[in-house]
Amino acid sequence: MVRAVLRNVFLKSLREQRAALAWWAVGVIALCLMTVAFYPSMRDSRGMAEYFEEAPEWIKTVMGDPSEFTTPTGYLNGELFFMMVPILFLIFAISRGSGAIAGEEQAGTLDLLLSNPLSRRRVLLEKAASMLAALLGLGLALWVGLALGAAAVGMDISLLRLADACFSGVLLGAVFGSLALALGCASGRRGLTIGVTAALGVGTFFLKSLAPLIESLEVWGKLSPFYYYDAAQPLKNGLSWAHAAVLAGAAAFFVALSVFLFDRRDIAV
Amino acid sequence: MDGVAVKAEKLTKFYGRTRGVVDLDLEVRRGEVFGYLGPNGAGKTTTIRLLLDLIRPTRGRAEVLGLDSRRDGVAIRGRIGYLPGELALYDRMTGGELLRYLANLRGGADWGYVESLAERLQCDLSARIKSLSKGNKQKIGLIQAFIHHPELLVLDEPTSGLDPLMQHEFHRLVREMTEEGTTFFISSHNLPEVERISDRVGIVREGTLVAVDDVDSLKRKALRRLEIHFASPVPREAFAGIAGVRDLAVDGVTLRCTVAGSVDALIKAAARFEVLNVVSPEVSLEEIFIDYYHGEGRAP
Structure with a gap:
């Protein structure tokens, strides 16, 4: 068993993440179950709907139509997919992406790894693939948690639509994870990478959220990965292939950029 | 195949404005033990990491086993064993797991040989690396360099952290492998050690190779x-x-x-x-x- 998972960089990197991934999965499933458990009381309470009706206009613009808040999609969007899911996927992905090269470089083990007959490109692609696999694992945990919760409280929601929304989260994570990978490849410094990527995450989140409110920002909102994550409302309408392709394309671009940067750089001791 | 294992031509490395090595001309012959001697900070590790293509020369070039260090890095690394000077291992693995992993990256290894090396160096492969002393980590580092019977071993301060008994065992290993035709490029700041195991010695000082000499004539001077x-x-x-x-x-x-x-x-x-x-x-x-x-x- 151990021998098999030590076969290559991809499997070994995945193995290293197994404990983290397991805990993340447990946490995400628990979060889903707890959130969904409150849905029936939300649905049945008129007061909530009225509360949202009275909310200021800008909240409606940012978070969507309040009358939807008591529907399954509206509830899950507001409680989980609007902010919680992106935060979780970003933290997870940035931690993986920054650790893959910069983390190993700072730990000093990159010398040993790169002294093997592997090209840097190969090492990097295997590590990027393991990050993506871990993200898919987290997406799967999210989906399982929501599906279990929905079944438990009789929430009327399509499992396929849930999968669409979870996958959109995976793609968003892939964008920021591969951005962190690229910054880590350029700088070799994990702390810096985490800081810059997280700042870009927060910045682009607000860019997308505020763009509909401020006319001059309207066009710029489309530069934010968060726009492609949920503007097409995957939970309601299914995955928008165009938006998914933008996210996947951005992730692929950052991975390619990582290869380019990593291949040209001196490895620090 | 000519008789040269390592060849550097005007090899130069600056880290920004900091000097690594300057205009290094170096030749290591096949089958010899070449001691690369110099004080800390002289440029020994820089030279070695240039040969491994971990860092890239500012000017000049290097050939390892007749191949270009930049262009043919993958092929070169398949044929050499390397012990980093600042050895860092995956702390959460056991020694055995790490060696399996590294062997797999090289397309597998003769595990009996790995175990015999571990036995000779008295190295416990079942312990987590985190729990090992510096000397025991160094042993794992040595074993991984030998694992695939490489033609050339590039070892950066190989005996650092080893107790005298293990240093002796290491010297015996070097001698045995030299008899089989293996070439060694060993850096050290320890003159007695280099005198003991090397055939020829290159002395590097402040980034410049100041002399290459037989060990005998070094001893005389x-x-x-x-x-x-x-x-x-x-x-x-x-x-x-x-x-x-x-x-x-x-x-x-x-x-x-x-x-x-x-x-x-x-x-x-x-x-x-x-x-x-x-x-x-x-x-x-x-x-x-x-x-x-x-x-x-x-x-x-």
Whole structure:
């Protein structure tokens, strides 16, 4: 068993993440179950709907139509997919992406790894693939948690639509994870990478959220990965292939950029 | 295939404005043990990491086993074993897991050989690396370098952290592998060790290769500091003018001096008196080097 998972960089990197991934999965499933458990009381309470009706206009613009808040999609969007899911996927992905090269470089083990007959490109692609696999694992945990919760409280929601929304989260994570990978490849410094990527995450989140409110920002909102994550409302309408392709394309671009940067750089001791 | 294992031509590396190595011309012959000697910060690790393509030359080039260090890095690394100077291992793995992993990255290994190496070096492969002492980590580092019977071993300070017994075992391993035709490029700041295991020695100082020499001629030029304690006061004149002796100081019953090359004449002169003790404090590498250059003319 151990021998098999030590076969290559991809499997070994995945193995290293197994404990983290397991805990993340447990946490995400628990979060889903707890959130969904409150849905029936939300649905049945008129007061909530009225509360949202009275909310200021800008909240409606940012978070969507309040009358939807008591529907399954509206509830899950507001409680989980609007902010919680992106935060979780970003933290997870940035931690993986920054650790893959910069983390190993700072730990000093990159010398040993790169002294093997592997090209840097190969090492990097295997590590990027393991990050993506871990993200898919987290997406799967999210989906399982929501599906279990929905079944438990009789929430009327399509499992396929849930999968669409979870996958959109995976793609968003892939964008920021591969951005962190690229910054880590350029700088070799994990702390810096985490800081810059997280700042870009927060910045682009607000860019997308505020763009509909401020006319001059309207066009710029489309530069934010968060726009492609949920503007097409995957939970309601299914995955928008165009938006998914933008996210996947951005992730692929950052991975390619990582290869380019990593291949040209001196490895620090 | 020519007889050259490592060849550097005007190899130069600057880290920004900081000097790594400058215009290094170097040739390591196949089958020899080449000791790469220099004080810390002289550029030994820089040279080695250039050969491994971990860092890229500012100018110049290097060939390893006839291949270009930049272009054919993957092929080169398949044929050499490397021990990093600042060895860092995956702390959460056991030694055995790490070696399996590294062996797999090289397309598998003869596990019996790995175990025999572990046994010789008295290395516990089942312990988590995090829990190992520096010396035991170093043993894992050595085993992983040997794992695939490479043609060339590039070892950066291989005996650092090893106890004397294991250093000895390491020297035996080097000798055995040399008999099978393996080439060694070993960096060290420890002159006695390099003297013991190398055929030829390259001395690097402040980023420049200042000399390449046979070990025998290095021994002839190397400086030793000697302190001889006598039973009764000795006259200074009895030791003046002995070939190779300098910085002579006689203080009653104690004689202090530095000797370049053979100590024979000095010992014979001392033997005329009753000698209580002979002490040879270690000479720092810097001192040896300073003498090696500036003292060429003065040496016998």
